[in-house]
Amino acid sequence: MNRFSRPLDETNAGLTSRPKCLAYSPALMRLTALPALSDNYIWLLADAAGDALVVDPGEAGPVRKALARDGLRLRAILLTHHHPDHVAGTAELAAETDAVVYAPHDDRIAAANVRVGDGDRVRIAQPAFEFDVLGVPGHTRSHVAYHGHGVLFCGDTLFSVGCGRLFEGTPQQMLESLERLAALPGDTRVCCGHEYTAANCAFALELDSANTALQARSAQAAELRRQGRSTLPSTLAEERACNPFLRIDSPALTAALEGNDRVARFADLRRRKDGFKAPAA
Ligand code: ZN
Ligand code: FE
Numbered sequence: 001m002n003r004f005s006r007p008l009d010e011t012n013a014g015l016t017s018r019p020k021c022l023a024y025s026p027a028l029m030r031l032t033a034l035p036a037l038s039d040n041y042i043w044l045l046a047d048a049a050g051d052a053l054v055v056d057p058g059e060a061g062p063v064r065k066a067l068a069r070d071g072l073r074l075r076a077i078l079l080t081h082h083h084p085d086h087v088a089g090t091a092e093l094a095a096e097t098d099a100v101v102y103a104p105h106d107d108r109i110a111a112a113n114v115r116v117g118d119g120d121r122v123r124i125a126q127p128a129f130e131f132d133v134l135g136v137p138g139h140t141r142s143h144v145a146y147h148g149h150g151v152l153f154c155g156d157t158l159f160s161v162g163c164g165r166l167f168e169g170t171p172q173q174m175l176e177s178l179e180r181l182a183a184l185p186g187d188t189r190v191c192c193g194h195e196y197t198a199a200n201c202a203f204a205l206e207l208d209s210a211n212t213a214l215q216a217r218s219a220q221a222a223e224l225r226r227q228g229r230s231t232l233p234s235t236l237a238e239e240r241a242c243n244p245f246l247r248i249d250s251p252a253l254t255a256a257l258e259g260n261d262r263v264a265r266f267a268d269l270r271r272r273k274d275g276f277k278a279p280a281a
Helices: 061-070 090-097 171-182 197-207 212-226 236-242 251-256 262-274
Strands: 029-036 040-047 051-055 073-078 100-104 114-116 121-124 129-135 144-148 151-155 189-192
Touching (some): 029 061, 029 189, 040 061, 040 189, 073 090, 129 171, 197 212, 212 236, 251 262
Parallel strands (some): 051 073, 073 100, 100 114, 151 189
Antiparallel strands (some): 040 051, 129 144, 144 151
């Protein structure tokens, strides 16, 4: 058995004594978005003892640097989908650190110790974090999201004020996936894979210009980017108020989009976004 086929039990040790529903708290865990490649984020979640996990390391360098800077030990790597900008740093980091790699059932991801799918729960002993796995097909057919401690790692399914392109799924699948995510508690922190918020706001405003929450989010995103800061995480409550892909039943979007039913409206919205060129920032 090689190190990429460890039994699930090995990662399940020592869980009985920890609190059942530990909410995200800066005192207990630190959540950081590490910029990577051109506009990716690698999410780093560390506990107070210095044990850490990362999500979607598209390259190893930023993770290595953060671990060294903060004196952290990498214990787990969570992958949402097979695209290189989310997985390419995995094998290197796993080899350097002995981190356990969690990944969806998909042969296109080679470096995985534990395969996960919809309904599974990832239990990590150190840091003592648990995540529910949600199957969210649409961007890719095997895409998963991880939800726990008030944090949602959603890869390229839900973006702030947008959603991923439909490379391997139907509009109906993507709509169902987004609505499953949107049904999580409103204060859930949305940790997605890319810094696309400002361009997404420009597109959304074309269809939903009277939405004051969207106007505010757009101004805030522009200011954060001007300062070189991340616009993430957002919250699901913000996304429900601003994200056009979660608002296809609103009067503004219903009026702006073509299609007799919600799936057709969603497909029209996604098509328009595919053809949208954001004005230069
Ligand atoms: Zn992707
Ligand atoms: Fe991506």
